Amino acid sequence: MIIKELIGTAGAMMTKGLLAMDESIATCNKRFDELGIPQTEEYRRNYREILVSTLDLGSCISGAILSDESIRQHTSDGTSFVEILVKSGIIPGIKVDKSAKDMAGFPGEKVTEGLDGLRERLREYHSLGARFAKWRAVIKIGDGIPTRGCIEANTSALARYAALCQEAGLVPIVEPEVLMDGTHTIEKCASVTETVHRSLFHQLYEQRVNLQGIILKPNMILPGKDCTVQVDDETIANATIDCFLRSVPAAVSGIAFLSGGQPSLKATARLNAMHSKSRPPLPWSLTFSFSRAIEYPAIKIWHGNKDNIEATQKALYHRACCDNAARRGEYNVAMESNK
Numbered sequence: 590m591i592i593k594e595l596i597g598t599a600g601a602m603m604t605k606g607l608l609a610m611d612e613s614i615a616t617c618n619k620r621f622d623e624l625g626i627p628q629t630e631e632y633r634r635n636y637r638e639i640l641v642s643t644l645d646l647g648s649c650i651s652g653a654i655l656s657d658e659s660i661r662q663h664t665s666d667g668t669s670f671v672e673i674l675v676k677s678g679i680i681p682g683i684k685v686d687k688s689a690k691d692m693a694g695f696p697g698e699k700v701t702e703g704l705d706g707l708r709e710r711l712r713e714y715h716s717l718g719a720r721f722a723k724w725r726a727v728i729k730i731g732d733g734i735p736t737r738g739c740i741e742a743n744t745s746a747l748a749r750y751a752a753l754c755q756e757a758g759l760v761p762i763v764e765p766e767v768l769m770d771g772t773h774t775i776e777k778c779a780s781v782t783e784t785v786h787r788s789l790f791h792q793l794y795e796q797r798v799n800l801q802g803i804i805l806k807p808n809m810i811l812p813g814k815d816c817t818v819q820v821d822d823e824t825i826a827n828a829t830i831d832c833f834l835r836s837v838p839a840a841v842s843g844i845a846f847l848s849g850g851q852p853s854l855k856a857t858a859r860l861n862a863m864h865s866k867s868r869p870p871l872p873w874s875l876t877f878s879f880s881r882a883i884e885y886p887a888i889k890i891w892h893g894n895k896d897n898i899e900a901t902q903k904a905l906y907h908r909a910c911c912d913n914a915a916r917r918g919e920y921n922v923a924m925e926s927n928k
């Protein structure tokens with residue numbers, strides 16, 4: 590019975606896109622710091638209120654990922670963010686990892702923590718209204734890394750997290766992010782991502798996770814930020830689809846991409862290019878679960894100033910609409926002038 594519900598929730602999450610507004614306090618403060626916004630609980634609450642109360646957001650966004658702080662927060666009139674989201678037709682979710690920490694014995698690599706006490710935390714989050722969860726593992730490409738030890742430690746934790754989520758009636762978003770930091774080529778990104786996916790799906794199988802009740806949140810296949818050979822959007826879209834056809838089982842409910850630090854319009858155009866009409870039908874649907882690519886234009890306008898709220902919401906809504914069009918292969922750059 591639970592699995593039927595999970596498949597239903599995963600299907601509903603894939604009908605539009607996901608807004609990853611799950612910045613931890615540290616990450617949110619870092620973003621505020623860059624823009625000179627005060628790093629206080631009240632400013633974080635104000636910012637999130639602006640996001641969740643954006644008019645008609647539910648026409649482009651089907652799920653929003655909250656954090657432990659924001660799932661407990663309320664709008665200025667006392668309505669919980671969860672309630673606002675549900676009223677807008679947006680499914681609330683929750684980031685449950687306790688972030689990536691230096692991995693002992695593996696210089697330069699990280700392992701994501703947060704399994705201790707997770708069963709109890711998931712029970713609480715479900716009672717607060719969350720219907721899906723998210724856990725992010727970070728894999729860095731560099732000299733001699735990633736190592737097999739780091740990949741396996743991370744994919745094993747992702748699989749144990751996913752099993753606990755399904756037990757609790759929450760759809761696990763499984764996020765193995767291969768970072769775009771570095772000088773590596775697109776081919777290197779493809780081979781590392783394929784290795785990570787193979788390890789991940791092996792671990793998910795070993796932990797008896799039902800793939801129809803998960804959502805994969807991967808990186809696109811990109812050259813490193815500092816690679817001397819950069820490529821066009823079409824090449825990125827093709828490399829991503831080819832890699833995924835080789836490494837992601839058809840049973841997976843859906844794939845929702847992270848943006849990973851790509852410029853907003855690039856992330857949109859590349860998602861759109863994956864939906865090219867000349868491509869044979871894919872086994873899974875593809876959407877977005879962007880954070881920076883969807884929020885950056887908006888937060889830069891807000892700057893912590895209440896006079897900018899309307900323009901901030903307009904910018905957020907605009908990116909959400911463009912990304913939702915890209916999810917269907919209907920985005921074109923002319924949409925950028927219809928703000």
Ligand code: 5MM
Pocket residue numbers: 609610611612613614615616617684688725766847848849850878879880881882
């Ligand atoms: C909002 O950022 C998320 C949480 O990060 P921290 O735990 O470090 O605060 C992050 O997991 C995010 O959901 C994904 O990385 C996707 O975000 P981008 O910016 O890559 O689209």
